[in-house]
């Protein structure tokens with residue numbers, strides 16, 4: 132049921148961006164030779180020929196996650212808020228770096244979670260499989276653990292100076 136919802140948002144995204152899923156994913160199409168001469172990518176449908184295109188595809192992935200994944204949007208907003216508060220409260224550069232790292236880690240985990248969900252859906256389609264459940268639950272667990280760690284870091288570094296600032300304004 133939830134998978135159907137995820138698949139429908141993926142389909143909407145693909146349709147609105149004039150993209151489609153290749154009908155025969157099992158057939159390798161080695162008509163895009165690896166420009167670096169690596170021979171370990173024979174199964175890849177396409178290999179980005181330039182560094183610029185690699186960045187473009189990576190950005191497309193971030194955009195896809197932002198558009199289709201509500202949790203990714205929430206984590207992005209929370210990360211911006213945490214770093215913004217750090218700057219506003221004039222935390223040290225090391226403290227802001229730690230907040231940025233942990234906030235970024237949650238977004239990275241959310242991107243990997245989205246990637247794993249897509250590969251699982253691609254593999255098992257709409258059928259139930261215990262291993263699909265384990266893969267999705269563990270990927271979601273990774274996001275949860277990183278979010279808790281990020282929250283603890285934010286509480287430890289932001290809350291004390293924030294409370295001091297609020298007290299100084301009120302009293």
Ligand SMILES: Nc1ncnc2c1ncn2[C@@H]1O[C@H](COP(=O)(O)OP(=O)(O)OP(=O)(O)O)[C@@H](O)[C@H]1O
Pocket residue numbers: 133134137200202244248255256257258259260261263264267268271
């Ligand atoms: N094919 C499947 N087989 C078994 N269980 C599945 C399958 N698809 C989904 N599930 C179960 O449903 C849960 C929710 O699936 P979904 O695809 O929405 O992942 P999610 O991690 O909750 O997504 P999101 O991160 O977008 O909230 C999974 O964590 C898993 O327990």
